[in-house]
Amino acid sequence: MHPSSVTVTTATIGDLGQILTSGGHTLYVFPPDHRAAVLCDSACQGTWPPLTVTRGGRVSAGSGADPAKLGTIARPGASDRVVTYEGWPLYRYAGDVDPGTANGRGADPQRWPVVCHATVWSARSC
Numbered sequence: 013m014h015p016s017s018v019t020v021t022t023a024t025i026g027d028l029g030q031i032l033t034s035g036g037h038t039l040y041v042f043p044p045d046h047r048a049a050v051l052c053d054s055a056c057q058g059t060w061p062p063l064t065v066t067r068g069g070r071v072s073a074g075s076g077a078d079p080a081k082l083g084t085i086a087r088p089g090a091s092d093r094v095v096t097y098e099g100w101p102l103y104r105y106a107g108d109v110d111p112g113t114a115n116g117r118g119a120d121p122q123r124w125p126v127v128c129h130a131t132v133w134s135a136r137s138c
Contacts, residue, residue: 014092016069020102022076025114030076032097032127034063036111039102040124047099050087060116060124063102064092071095097127 023033032039042060044051052060065071065084069092073079077097084093085101094101105116105124116124 014064014066014069016066017072018063018065018069018095019072019074020063020077020082020095020097021074023112025112028114028117028126029128031114032077032102033111034095034102034104037104037108038114038116039063039097039127040105040116041100041127042103042124045101048085050085050094050101052101052103054089059106060103061106062087062094063104064090064094066092069093100127102127 018034020032020034020039022030023036024030025033025038040060042052050062052062064087071082071084073082081098083096083099085096087094096102103124107115114126117126
């Protein structure tokens, strides 16, 4: 079941600087999405699940996130919507079990950068 509301906020996690989070979990982007589509397929989404909300659900900005940059787009083959920031679909990393972790950085930081609150995304830190 997908949530009917999602809040995106910022937090300082490790040495990454101010990054976007949801529920305390680090958010990432997949650069091949090119700000327009969810290209991480169903196999990919097992490790990198998109941040989703039910169709018609509410997406809100918490501390540090710009509400004007938030939106949603359709997820291929699904009824829910993927939350976006400046048009970039947002993802979590399955290995980030606990809030406040950014284990996805060790998985593939060039392919899965964190989302900086000011610069959209960065392969290094914000």
